[in-house]
Amino acid sequence: MLDYIIVGFGLSGLSFVEQLEDHNKSFVVFENASQRSSRVAGGIYNPVILKRFTAAWNVLGQMEKAVPFYKNIETKLGKQLVTDLPVLRRFNSIEEQNSWFEASDKPILKHFLSPDLIPNTNEALDVPFQYGKVKQTGKIEVEQMLTSYANYLAQKDSFVQSSFEYSELEIKESYVVYKDYKAKHIVFTEGFGVKNNPFFNDLPLVGNKGEYLLIKCESLELDAAIKSSVFIIPQGNDVYKVGATYDNQDKTPEPTSSAREELIKKLDMILKKPYQIVGQVAGIRPTTKDRRPLVGVHPLHQNVYILNGLGSRGILIGPTIAGQLYEFIENGTPLPVEMDIKRFGN
Known part of the structure; x- marks a missing residue:
């Protein structure tokens, strides 16, 4: 039994x-x-909903439990699975900057949102209004x-x-x-x-289909995840994961050309250097x-x-x-x- x-x-x-x-x-x-x-x-583990600058549901308790949880698994398996990785939110306007400042003053969000603007120093990226930095973020090799x-x-x-x-x-x-x-x-x-x-x-x-592109861009040289209309997440060896899409109609498991075109369009708004698409993946998120x-x-x-x-x-x-x-x-x-x-x- x-x-x-x-x-x-x-x-x-x-x-x-x-x-x-x-x-x-x-x-x-x-x-x-x-x-x-x-x-x-x-x-990415990230305590903030970056579209609206709000704290994720029950985020304080979840953050307190999640990171030690994965580090314990890392030790158990003897694998490097958890990496500290900064998340930078690219601002699209002065208004977004102001909204960020307001959010960073709120009791919960002050733990996670840096009040200091970060200028862009990467020539590969178009960032006219600087970044906001999210604290206590990282990446799990899921x-x-x-x-x-x-x-x-x-x-x-x-x-x-x-x-x-x-x-x-x-x-x-x-x-x-x-x-x-x-x-x-x-x-x-x-x-x-x-x-x-x-x-x-x-x-x-409900189910919500998400798709990512995998790109290779030797001139990007990112040591942080960038959040704009898409995430750009370093994978190592000049490879980056770009996404994701949100589609609550398509429940097929295969990657689609429409998602590929959507992600390329959004990526091209921020990435100014040539890149190569080396893969595309899809999955259905279990959402309610x-x-x-x-x-x-x-x-x-x-x-x-x-x-x-x-x-x-x-x-x-x-x-x-x-x-x-x-x-x-x-x-x-x-x-x-x-x-x-x-x-x-x-």
Whole structure:
């Protein structure tokens, strides 16, 4: 008898598995690699919504938990996964500069927004109104982390590369059975793949497709992430990730020419040097209309749970809400009402 079966292994799955590891729980993970939003994400942890200069939801608690969480995984796996990386917001006008100054005076945002303007010294970039700097930012090598962690679990016989067949799940009063596995609890952490899950597909998960370009530009020489109408994120070896798009209509997993054209148009407004496109990636973010996660227990089956809806801020949100779900299951600690799936009448 295992303690848990976990279905899905993106940022939400990894965040919950790390809780189980910390508490010496037994588990097995099923992952079919059908959902790629975590793996193709920009990897930036950033406490501020830079379009509106507002603090992210519950940002103080999430920041306090997230960075040590990933550094612990870094130590466990013996991989360089966490890097401090400045984020510079390119201003489009004097009005935006003034809005930045106003925001930097607010109690929460003063922790994260530098009040000093930073002039542009990079000839490759068009920055007529200087930058604002976001503090306490960095980058997680998400794809490398997920791959290395999956290998770590496979060596412990705790990882199964396979699609989950919902019809094979038997739900008993105090445990579940799936093929040769028996566990006290099952947690679905499938991202947008939950749309195929008969236990939770009635939840209002919207899904938002995001695409990034990978470019090579030897003359750019960035040591910070630049946020304008797109992010430009250094990847090393003169390669940069540029994105992302937001499309809540297209739910296909493949990269599109329309997104490519949109990103090129936005990039060309800031980057003045020649570059080469070396790749394009796409994924469907698990988003909700109220921009809050989907966490909780099935209304009929008290050993079936969901951890989903992390949206575009999964790096920051994942560790906190995974810990809250764990405490809910193991100790009966109530979930915050704003993320509990009961808010939809479930």
